[in-house]
Amino acid sequence: MKLDDVIKAPEFAADPYPVYRQLREDDPVQWSAVWNCWVVTRYDDVRTCLQDAIRFSNVGRITGLFHRHFDADQLAQLQPLIDHYSHGLINIDPPGHTRIRRLLHEVFRPSTIGRLSAFVQTFVDDLLAKAVSAGKLRVVHDLAHPLPVHVIAQLFGVPLSDVPLFTAWSAGIVKFMQSPNPTLEECLRSQQALLDLRAYLRAGIELRRASERDDVLNLMVHARSEGDALTEDEILGTAVTILIGGHETTTRLLTTTLLELARHPEQQEKLRRDPELMDTAVEEFLRFAGPFHRDQRVASVDSGLRGKTIKQGDTILMMLASANRDPAQFPEPDTFDITRTPNRHVAFGFGPHICLGAPLARLEMSIAINTFLKTVPSYKVVSDPIDWEFGFLRGPRELELQLES
Numbered sequence: 310m311k312l313d314d315v316i317k318a319p320e321f322a323a324d325p326y327p328v329y330r331q332l333r334e335d336d337p338v339q340w341s342a343v344w345n346c347w348v349v350t351r352y353d354d355v356r357t358c359l360q361d362a363i364r365f366s367n368v369g370r371i372t373g374l375f376h377r378h379f380d381a382d383q384l385a386q387l388q389p390l391i392d393h394y395s396h397g398l399i400n401i402d403p404p405g406h407t408r409i410r411r412l413l414h415e416v417f418r419p420s421t422i423g424r425l426s427a428f429v430q431t432f433v434d435d436l437l438a439k440a441v442s443a444g445k446l447r448v449v450h451d452l453a454h455p456l457p458v459h460v461i462a463q464l465f466g467v468p469l470s471d472v473p474l475f476t477a478w479s480a481g482i483v484k485f486m487q488s489p490n491p492t493l494e495e496c497l498r499s500q501q502a503l504l505d506l507r508a509y510l511r512a513g514i515e516l517r518r519a520s521e522r523d524d525v526l527n528l529m530v531h532a533r534s535e536g537d538a539l540t541e542d543e544i545l546g547t548a549v550t551i552l553i554g555g556h557e558t559t560t561r562l563l564t565t566t567l568l569e570l571a572r573h574p575e576q577q578e579k580l581r582r583d584p585e586l587m588d589t590a591v592e593e594f595l596r597f598a599g600p601f602h603r604d605q606r607v608a609s610v611d612s613g614l615r616g617k618t619i620k621q622g623d624t625i626l627m628m629l630a631s632a633n634r635d636p637a638q639f640p641e642p643d644t645f646d647i648t649r650t651p652n653r654h655v656a657f658g659f660g661p662h663i664c665l666g667a668p669l670a671r672l673e674m675s676i677a678i679n680t681f682l683k684t685v686p687s688y689k690v691v692s693d694p695i696d697w698e699f700g701f702l703r704g705p706r707e708l709e710l711q712l713e714s
Contacts, residue, residue, distance in 0.1 A: 322699035329631035338615040344489045346624035352635035360660035365606035390500040397546025416528040448708040457559035466524030478506040487700035561600030561704025590647035599656035602630040
């Protein structure tokens with residue numbers, strides 16, 4: 310199996326798991342000339358790459374793409390985008406990364422996230438009430454897209470009138486990541502969205518320095534640990550990361566979960582009968598249908614993996630979704646089982662860079678799916694065929710449901 314032969318095939322986007330299975334079995338560390346990187350598909354190897362920051366670094370994992378594809382004049386045009394992805398929580402390694410996580414501990418403690426429960430519940434109730442009265446739901450447009458961006462706006466104290474701006478910026482910033490070979494024009498558009506968002510957040514930081522408010526941006530501005538504080542650039546980088554990570558991923562996860570519950574009616578019925586299963590169900594949603602299919606690192610030193618020689622500076626693409634279907638870790642991995650325990654998936658990553666926003670995603674998923682199942686007695690998917698978007702994130706561009714009473 311050569312991944313390069315199928316990367317661009319619509320069938321791969323629609324169902325990549327048979328390809329992942331064959332790669333795990335036949336060539337679990339394979340070089341992709343199309344993506345210009347090593348592709349790692351087995352669970353143990355993916356966990357190793359995620360955990361070992363000495364050999365497999367976050368530094369340069371995104372900026373390396375720019376340097377591979379653009380000349381000096383083009384790189385000069387992209388300097389703000391390069392600068393952004395050269396710093397911040399997800400672009401550095403310990404000990405600098407450890408310092409920022411320590412300062413953010415208070416900001417993202419469970420009690421802070423838990424305060425959003427009432428807002429999430431009310432917002433989901435309102436969205437679903439409109440859908441039920443219409444008898445149909447466009448999942449992305451009507452629920453999965455507006456929910457996380459409004460939750461994050463609430464988290465950051467953003468006025469509702471500014472939510473459309475946040476939505477546009479979030480989508481715009483990640484556009485260049487949808488292709489392993491983005492054009493300069495795509496990168497420049499992403500850069501402009503980033504600059505607009507950072508300018509908006511910078512103004513919010515100044516307001517919170519002058520007068521404290523009850524939101525996460527305020528907590529970041531005033532975070533202190535052992536006499537240390539976050540710099541403005543670190544606040545901006547973290548805020549952008551939360552917006553993108555908490556919006557685009559949750560949109561796709563919620564959409565794909567409703568699809569899988571429709572495809573597995575026995576599991577849907579089990580969850581309807583016993584809502585107490587929601588915690589384990591959410592973990593299975595993440596394992597089985599997690600939207601974040603791949604993450605990347607850069608080799609800091611020459612290293613060996615499954616008999617392959619990875620050179621210093623090589624990019625390693627860790628296929629998280631493949632790792633989450635590895636039979637060496639998960640019995641019957643292609644079975645969707647909402648009671649699965651243990652479930653040590655890597656949907657949120659692993660090691661020092663495990664996702665900071667995981668508690669927020671779990672909260673939104675739990676409330677949204679529980680409320681949907683209580684509100685909608687039955688439903689069926691009417692999208693045919695489903696148009697899949699598949700970059701680093703995978704999910705239906707839209708999913709139309711018929712709601713039945």
